[in-house]
Amino acid sequence: MDHFHYGFFILLGLYHGVNPGMGWLFSVAIAMQRESTKTIFVSHLPIAIGHLLSLIATIVIYYLISDIITPKVSKVFFSLLLIGFGVYKLIDRSHFTWTKMNVNNYDLALWSFLMASSHGAGLMLIPGFNYEGDHMIHHLEHFGFLALGVHTLAMLITSIILAFTVYKLIGLRILRSSWINFDYIWSFVLIIGGLFIFFV
Amino acid sequence: MGMTADQTFYPTPKMAMEAPPEEVAYIATLNVHGKPDSLCTVDVNPNSSDYLKTVSELSLPNIGDELHHFGWNACSAHLCPYNPHPDVERRYLLIPGLRSSRLYIVDTKDDPRNPKIIKTIEPEELMEKTGYSRPHTIHCGPEGIYVSALGGGSKTGEGPGGIFLIDHLTLDIKGQWENDRGSQYYAYDFWWHLGHDRVVTSEWATPDLFENGLNLEAAVGGKYGHKLHIWDLKTHNHLQELDLGKENQMVLELRPSKNPKNTYGFVGVVVNTQDLSASIWTWYLDKGEWKIQKTITIPAQPAAAEDLPAPLKQFGAAPPLITDINLSLDDKFLYVSCWGTGELHQYDVSDPFNPKQTGLIEIGGVAKKKAHPSGAPASGGPQMVELSRDGKRVYFTNSLYSSWDDQFYDDIKGWFVKADVSENGGFELDKDFFMDFGDQRTHQVRLQGGDSSSDSFCFPNEEN
Numbered sequence: 001m002d003h004f005h006y007g008f009f010i011l012l013g014l015y016h017g018v019n020p021g022m023g024w025l026f027s028v029a030i031a032m033q034r035e036s037t038k039t040i041f042v043s044h045l046p047i048a049i050g051h052l053l054s055l056i057a058t059i060v061i062y063y064l065i066s067d068i069i070t071p072k073v074s075k076v077f078f079s080l081l082l083i084g085f086g087v088y089k090l091i092d093r094s095h096f097t098w099t100k101m102n103v104n105n106y107d108l109a110l111w112s113f114l115m116a117s118s119h120g121a122g123l124m125l126i127p128g129f130n131y132e133g134d135h136m137i138h139h140l141e142h143f144g145f146l147a148l149g150v151h152t153l154a155m156l157i158t159s160i161i162l163a164f165t166v167y168k169l170i171g172l173r174i175l176r177s178s179w180i181n182f183d184y185i186w187s188f189v190l191i192i193g194g195l196f197i198f199f200v
Numbered sequence: 201m202g203m204t205a206d207q208t209f210y211p212t213p214k215m216a217m218e219a220p221p222e223e224v225a226y227i228a229t230l231n232v233h234g235k236p237d238s239l240c241t242v243d244v245n246p247n248s249s250d251y252l253k254t255v256s257e258l259s260l261p262n263i264g265d266e267l268h269h270f271g272w273n274a275c276s277a278h279l280c281p282y283n284p285h286p287d288v289e290r291r292y293l294l295i296p297g298l299r300s301s302r303l304y305i306v307d308t309k310d311d312p313r314n315p316k317i318i319k320t321i322e323p324e325e326l327m328e329k330t331g332y333s334r335p336h337t338i339h340c341g342p343e344g345i346y347v348s349a350l351g352g353g354s355k356t357g358e359g360p361g362g363i364f365l366i367d368h369l370t371l372d373i374k375g376q377w378e379n380d381r382g383s384q385y386y387a388y389d390f391w392w393h394l395g396h397d398r399v400v401t402s403e404w405a406t407p408d409l410f411e412n413g414l415n416l417e418a419a420v421g422g423k424y425g426h427k428l429h430i431w432d433l434k435t436h437n438h439l440q441e442l443d444l445g446k447e448n449q450m451v452l453e454l455r456p457s458k459n460p461k462n463t464y465g466f467v468g469v470v471v472n473t474q475d476l477s478a479s480i481w482t483w484y485l486d487k488g489e490w491k492i493q494k495t496i497t498i499p500a501q502p503a504a505a506e507d508l509p510a511p512l513k514q515f516g517a518a519p520p521l522i523t524d525i526n527l528s529l530d531d532k533f534l535y536v537s538c539w540g541t542g543e544l545h546q547y548d549v550s551d552p553f554n555p556k557q558t559g560l561i562e563i564g565g566v567a568k569k570k571a572h573p574s575g576a577p578a579s580g581g582p583q584m585v586e587l588s589r590d591g592k593r594v595y596f597t598n599s600l601y602s603s604w605d606d607q608f609y610d611d612i613k614g615w616f617v618k619a620d621v622s623e624n625g626g627f628e629l630d631k632d633f634f635m636d637f638g639d640q641r642t643h644q645v646r647l648q649g650g651d652s653s654s655d656s657f658c659f660p661n662e663e664n
Contacts, residue, residue, distance in 0.1 A: 021284055101397055101658060181204070
């Protein structure tokens with residue numbers, strides 16, 4: 001991994017961590033329900049595991065597909081996939097149904113997996129895998145492990161800091177004053193990622 | 201769909217009490233003289249030149265809908281953390297026709313003072329897609345828009361009533377909500393404990409028992425609903441039934457604690473067939489099991505036979521008939537409509553098992569027929585009661601259901617009034633606030649931006 005890769009995966013980790021739909025807000029709600037600061041930290045383990053599993057599933061599929069098509073075709077295919085998914089998420093605003101507040105660790109990991117998968121969190125990382133940078137990637141497994149590890153760690157730390165800050169210091173008013181529509185931004189990041197794959 | 205959060209959404213119930221005062225109120229009015237029902241928009245801003253005027257009347261395109269408990273497409277539940285979407289706007293009112301099984305959807309966004317119909321779901325479509333008829337109550341929630349329906353999916357409405365879902369984005373019917381309905385057959389109100397994944401439903405009756413008026417014989421025989429049902433919000437399965445006893449006829453409005461951490465709520469019983477009293481019950485969770493106990497009894501009031509309407513002459517008493525209740529967003533005050541005796545009670549329910557009466561308003565009533573303090577005569581009695589989010593203003597109307605109105609009151613005339621709540625309890629009618637609707641019978645009131653029975657919350661109150 002070069003500087004670009006570290007920057008890319010960490011930046012998207014920060015972005016996923018900040019997104020209230022990826023876990024920190026759920027963590028705050030559970031902590032409030034249980035009146036337990038510890039819950040902020042404990043609940044983040046299954047959230048991170050679910051997120052990571054979704055990314056692994058996506059990237060494994062990415063490698064499988066990359067293996068059977070030429071790099072040129074791959075470039076076009078994944079570029080269109082990301083742009084298409086981004087546009088699709090802009091148009092179709094529906095989302096998977098989840099109504100359970102009383103969650104155990106397994107539920108929370110499943111929720112996080114579904115949330116990451118349905119939003120295409122793994123897809124968003126593909127440009128980082130597609131871009132080889134200055135050095136040829138010789139050990140894909142090693143690279144993939146490091147990339148997803150760095151990303152998930154960045155996401156986890158960001159999410160915990162946010163959850164803790166909102167729970168302990170700022171309070172929930174921030175939801176009213178500082179909410180931005182993450183779905184729109186999410187779609188544009190996917191589309192930019194698709195363009196990046198195509199042109200770089 | 202906006203870029204920012206709808207500013208009428210609040211994460212916690214206590215935070216919602218900081219909401220600004222409403223400027224308009226929407227009132228469903230019913231016509232029985234061959235004219236269509238209407239949605240009236242009333243200016244309730246004392247600083248407006250249109251104060252206490254109906255600024256628009258949306259006359260519906262059909263006759264005989266019998267509008268009931270309409271509600272919003274979206275509310276504070278869109279902040280629920282497992283799927284936060286506060287960018288969805290509170291803009292559409294879904295208005296069910298209880299008699300016609302038709303559902304209107306009106307848009308309040310472009311001009312909140314002049315809502316317009318944007319979609320109508322016809323009875324045939326509603327029955328076919330849901331297996332239900334007689335839509336009654338609307339609540340926005342975690343899976344979209346939930347609608348209770350009192351009858352099965354046929355013209356006569358036989359079969360169990362229940363809940364169906366409407367997609368909050370497309371506003372199309374999604375279908376029946378129940379997975380395993382267990383012992384549930386009657387439907388009426390429903391609400392939930394979002395922090396505990398539990399739904400509570402109540403029982404009025406099937407259409408054969410209410411469309412042609414109250415069937416006294418059936419009530420005495422215990423044929424109307426007398427149970428609550430507890431469900432799993434996620435699996436849509438019936439978990440438990442709570443039987444209040446056959447003598448407690450018609451278990452209607454459900455008001456769970458607004459704080460999602462809590463596991464109790466209040467429900468009103470219309471009449472006890474043994475002594476004509478009405479009652480409030482508190483349900484609660486006790487070591488994994490839901491239980492219920494009576495916490496308020498309101499006795500019937502003796503009255504001379506000549507002062508009473510025909511069905512009540514034999515009893516020599518006016519039954520309170522609790523038809524609606526409302527709970528403040530801080531779970532402190534419970535408002536109870538006694539439509540029969542013409543009273544609105546206020547209780548301090550800080551201790552939900554030991555309510556203390558803190559206020560009483562008298563207006564109308566089958567025997568008392570008490571006028572409004574403005575001097576205006578008031579037929580009917582306090583019925584649909586709505587409370588502003590800050591808990592300071594109580595609005596209420598007087599019509600119940602056309603055929604029942606006619607049994608208990610001669611020639612009921614619609615009105616809309618307001619009471620002001622004192623800081624530490626107690627309330628009184630605003631003597632300058634009386635709106636006469638004449639032949640239009642007033643029913644549910646919804647306040648602009650939400651009210652105390654329009655929203656549910658996923659976050660417990662913050663401690664500060």
